[in-house]
Amino acid sequence: DAKTTQPNSMESNEEEPVHLPCNHSTISGTDYIHWYRQLPSQGPEYVIHGLTSNVNNRMASLAIAEDRKSSTLILHRATLRDAAVYYCILRDSMEYGNKLVFGAGTILRVKS
Amino acid sequence: ETGVTQSPTHLIKTRGQQVTLRCSSQSGHNTVSWYQQALGQGPQFIFQYYREEENGRGNFPPRFSGLQFPNYSSELNVNALELDDSALYLCASSLVINPRSSGNTIYFGEGSWLTVV
Numbered sequence: 001d002a003k004t005t006q007p008n009s010m011e012s013n014e015e016e017p018v019h020l021p022c023n024h025s026t027i028s029g030t031d032y033i034h035w036y037r038q039l040p041s042q043g044p045e046y047v048i049h050g051l052t053s054n055v056n057n058r059m060a061s062l063a064i065a066e067d068r069k070s071s072t073l074i075l076h077r078a079t080l081r082d083a084a085v086y087y088c089i090l091r092d093s094m095e096y097g098n099k100l101v102f103g104a105g106t107i108l109r110v111k112s
Numbered sequence: 113e114t115g116v117t118q119s120p121t122h123l124i125k126t127r128g129q130q131v132t133l134r135c136s137s138q139s140g141h142n143t144v145s146w147y148q149q150a151l152g153q154g155p156q157f158i159f160q161y162y163r164e165e166e167n168g169r170g171n172f173p174p175r176f177s178g179l180q181f182p183n184y185s186s187e188l189n190v191n192a193l194e195l196d197d198s199a200l201y202l203c204a205s206s207l208v209i210n211p212r213s214s215g216n217t218i219y220f221g222e223g224s225w226l227t228v229v
Binding site: 042105 | 153202218
């Protein structure tokens, strides 16, 4: 499985943008980049995913480097509810359609 | 609200016993996976079922087994419980149209906390 590298933790002020980086230098050409987050005492929650182009949805934006060896999850205005563990995951394009390989993730703390 | 519900939310078992955890997926989701999450760690993939057949397994022994039913529900069974089996068990479901594509969105339940004493 391709690996990702994320900072252990980050801190942000409420109402400010947050940029969560992820390195994935061994990504293959058909791997999707997925982001999930896990709030305390809850299951992981899908945030966003992309292949090559930058992606936006109501929760966040995903900026993917041109060489695809890194990406950044952008929360445009952090709120206290965004405090969670954020996981950057590469999805193997193999016959398993539902497998996720979680790393340690980034603990995001949001200060009021 | 992901539409994936799990039961029970918490349970305590004794070492050596057997446990069955249950999951109800979103209607129409043909793929279900189970994950184990130890305290302070990320979830670890146990196995997945696609159209009621197991088609992927992580590094877990055979005493971890499962079933997927036509009504979008599934079970995780663990035999001969060990203390290290104490963890949060997560069910995840999705609609997989192309099993060779990894672009589908996966929806998780809130998990079942298992404590083995």
